[in-house]
Amino acid sequence: MTEKPEPFPTASAAGPRRPREHRRLRRALATMLGVGVAVAGLPAQALAAPDTTPPVITIEIAPSDGTGVWDGWYSQPQGFRVRASDDVDVARVSYRLTGAQTGEAESEGSQIDGTISAEGVTLITMKAIDSAGNVTTRTYGVGIDLTDPTIDFTSLGRVYEGEERRATFSCADPGGAIVSCTALHRGQPFASGDPIYTGNGFHSLVVRAVDRVGRTTTWNSSYNVVARRAIAKRPTVSGSPRAGGKLRITDGTVTPEVGNTSITSSWYVDDTLIAEGTELVLTSSHVGKNVRCAQTFKYVGYEEVTAPCAFADGGSTVKVLPAAWRLLQRPAVAGKARAGRTLRAVAPRLSAPAAAHRYQWLRDGRPIKSATRATYKTRKADRGKRISVRVVSTARDQQPLVSVSPARRLQR
Structure with a gap:
């Protein structure tokens, strides 16, 4: 004491x-x-002297992914801790978020934790109060970049041996925060718009973009330089374009001629690839549709070329017709075979319906003048003669089919 x-x-x-x-x-x-x-x-x-000294605020946060002008930027959501100290006692500490992310939090102690996860810039406004009521505020900015940079590259397409071609590219990032946009071609630095190498073979151009927080995107563009090649003769097609028929391709030729050139023959129905090979058997499912074919010529180091087939009429397509119809039953003559009586023609039975029939009545195998209807009224001149009817059946996409009925002899 x-x-x-x-x-x-x-x-x-x-x-x-x-x-x-x-x-x-x-x-x-x-x-x-x-x-x-x-x-x-x-x-x-x-x-004792009164406490007039405000608390001191510090923020604890990991080192920035960005450097220089991009100091304070991060590539992932970032946690932080607000800590306050005082020569007597800290009563309360808090923070408020504005900008890309909003929110606020408060603690009765001397520290408080938080996380910034929204992409963009967020301002942290920190506040500390000691037991004497002294207040300190402080602000701190945090940038979050969660998006990789992008590369826009103009496709080179087909490149021919010895031609002059140039490649262009550009890099972009939200906020325009591209730190580096570089390229390598055949192991050497390459700038957008420079000419590419056009020697025969496969080559590549690699573009690399880096943004403010170190996010990286790489684009590898490969291209093949080939020698030019042309079609010397189109492939031709022979065979019946009807259902049940078979079409065959005779190979075309290219120039320059190179041994062991690979030839692929392709068949298309209404521009849909249905088969490969030099032959195609047509079915009823093809009827009414347009068929075409083509041959593709390939050889390493040469341009790949495709030639359309030529059909019999010189065209590049042919419409598939129904199968050629067949006579299943001959026409017939109905009625009494007597002079003055009327005979009636019975149409033939065919493998496919006919659109129309034309008739010609015959006397001993010779046409009877003006007897061209489905019925015929016999005359005196027909007595003892053999009467028959010839029928010509027609239909769309079919050749006319001619059939003759068995003859009937008229009584005398």
Whole structure:
């Protein structure tokens, strides 16, 4: 326990003070101030200076992925800690987020944690209050870039041996934050718009884009330089274009001629690939549709060329017709075979319906004048003669089919 000093001596009680008493008084005063005892009825705290020093705020966050002008940018969502310190005591710490991400949080302690996950720039406004009510604020900006850069490359397409071709490319990133956009061609630096190498064979051009936080995109464009080649003769097609028929391709030729050239023959129906090979058997499913074919010529180091087939009429397509119809049953003559009676033609039975029939009545195998209807009224001249009818059947996409009925002899 702290020893209390003796009370101040008074002049009336002790008389004039001597040097020794003065020393004792000084020690007593020092003791009173050092231990904080009451003086003249006042508490010791009243003698201490008031707290006017605000707390100090620090933010703890990982080193930035971006550098230089992009310091403070990160490639992934980033956590942080707000910490406050004070020479007496921190009462409360808080932060508020504005910009790309919004929100706020508060803690009764001296620290608080948070995370920035929204892409873009977020401003952290931090606030700390100590037990004396002193306030400190501080702001800190954080940038989040979650998007990889992009590369726009103009396709080279087909490249011929010895021709002059140039390649163009560009790099982009949200906010225009491209740090590097470079390319290599055949192991050497390459700038957009430079001429590419056009020696025969496969070559590549590699473009690399890097953004402010180190996100990287690489584009590898390969191209094949070939020698020119042309069609010397188109392939031709022979055979019947009817259902049930077979079409055959005779190979075409190219120039320059190169041994072991690969030839692929392809058949198309209404522009849909249906088969490969030099022959195609047509079916009823092809009827009414357009068939075409083509041959593709390939050889390493040469341009790949495709030649359309030529059909019998010189065209590049042919319409598939129904199967050629067949006579299943001959026409017939119905009615009594007597002079003056009317005979009736019975149409033939065919493998496919006919659109129309034409008739010609015959007497002993020769046409009877004006007897071209489905019925015929016999005459005196027909007595004892053999009467028959010839029928010509017609239909769309079919050749006319001629058939003759068995003859009937008229009675005399």
